[in-house]
Amino acid sequence: xxxxxxxxxxxxxxxxxxxxxxxxxxxxxxxxxxxxxxxxxxxxxxxxxxxxxxxxxxxxxxxxxxxxxxxxxxxxxxxxxxxxxxxxxxxxxxxxxxxxxxxxxxxxxxxxxxx
Amino acid sequence: xxxxxxxxxxxxxxxxxxxxxxxxxxxxxxxxxxxxxxxxxxxxxxxxxxxxxxxxxxxxxxxxxxxxxxxxxxxxxxxxxxxxxxxxxxxxxxxxxxxxxxxxxxxxxxx
Numbered sequence: 001x002x003x004x005x006x007x008x009x010x011x012x013x014x015x016x017x018x019x020x021x022x023x024x025x026x027x028x029x030x031x032x033x034x035x036x037x038x039x040x041x042x043x044x045x046x047x048x049x050x051x052x053x054x055x056x057x058x059x060x061x062x063x064x065x066x067x068x069x070x071x072x073x074x075x076x077x078x079x080x081x082x083x084x085x086x087x088x089x090x091x092x093x094x095x096x097x098x099x100x101x102x103x104x105x106x107x108x109x110x111x112x113x114x115x
Numbered sequence: 116x117x118x119x120x121x122x123x124x125x126x127x128x129x130x131x132x133x134x135x136x137x138x139x140x141x142x143x144x145x146x147x148x149x150x151x152x153x154x155x156x157x158x159x160x161x162x163x164x165x166x167x168x169x170x171x172x173x174x175x176x177x178x179x180x181x182x183x184x185x186x187x188x189x190x191x192x193x194x195x196x197x198x199x200x201x202x203x204x205x206x207x208x209x210x211x212x213x214x215x216x217x218x219x220x221x222x223x224x225x226x
Contacts, residue, residue: 004157033213043203045158045217052213091157093215100165101146101209102173105157 002027004094006106013082014114020067021077021109023092033095034068034075039108040088048090051075082113118142119218121206127224134193136221138206140186146209147189148173149181151202152220158205164189196225 003026013019025034036048051059051068058066063083067076079086092106118141128134138147146165150158150173160173162181170181178200182190193200206218 009155035215037217043220043222045205045207045220047214047216050214093157095215100163101148101207101215102160102163103148103150103158103207103215105159107156 002029002094002096002104004092004104004106006090006092006109008109009107010110010112012112012114013079015082015084017082018078018080019082019111021079021090021092021111023075023077023106025073025075025092025094025104027073027094027096029096031096034066035093035095035103036064036066036075036077037091037093038086038088039091045091049077079111084113084115087111087113119206119208119216121204121218121221123221124219125222127226128196129226130197131195134196134223134225136191136204136206136223138189138191138218140189140208142208143186144208144210145186147183148207148209148215149179149189149191150205150207150217151175151200152205153202161191161204193223196223198225201225 032053034051038046049061063080089108091108093103120139122137148163149161159175164170164183180192204221
């Protein structure tokens with residue numbers, strides 16, 4: 001079974017600074033997806049960014065980018081120019097591409113952006 | 116939001132009573148899922164469906180059953196609720212761009 005580990009339960013960053021959230025996973029599969037989700041106090045799960053394992057290029061979405069290291073099974077999220085609205089819990093998730101979308105989630109990192 | 120709604124959004128019930136949560140989607144997606152989220156943890160898969168009347172178990176399925184009689188509706192039933200089932204329940208769909216989208220969640224409290 002695959003596992004996802006987020007080793008930083010809590011992090012904080014000053015507004016406008018850059019922060020990196022870490023995620024590692026364990027799998028013997030070769031084809032899969034990795035996701036970062038944001039969960040603000042409203043509880044809504046919001047997709048932040050997605051990475052396909054077969055793509056070597058790191059995904060980017062505006063201020064959000066990932067550092068995907070397949071051999072090391074590492075998938076970190078970098079948030080640039082942090083904003084107060086980025087305060088939330090962030091979850092890393094793993095899905096086999098043939099696993100009908102069944103996700104395995106990490107336990108989350110609570111990020112606080114300070115003014 | 117991928118057209119996913121959940122009802123009810125909040126429910127308080129007593130131990131031993133049956134509870135049914137409903138997930139409704141408007142975009143005809145084939146795959147639907149039920150997850151639970153407990154404090155300090157990520158989401159864990161309870162059951163999922165890959166079509167009308169086609170369902171399968173996830174990692175924490177004990178005490179739960181599901182049904183899908185129409186493409187748009189996926190029901191989660193707790194036959195006899197227990198305090199350990201107090202949680203936030205999320206429904207999700209697998210979208211056309213290989214992305215998973217979630218409903219707004221249902222907070223269930225079992226006293």
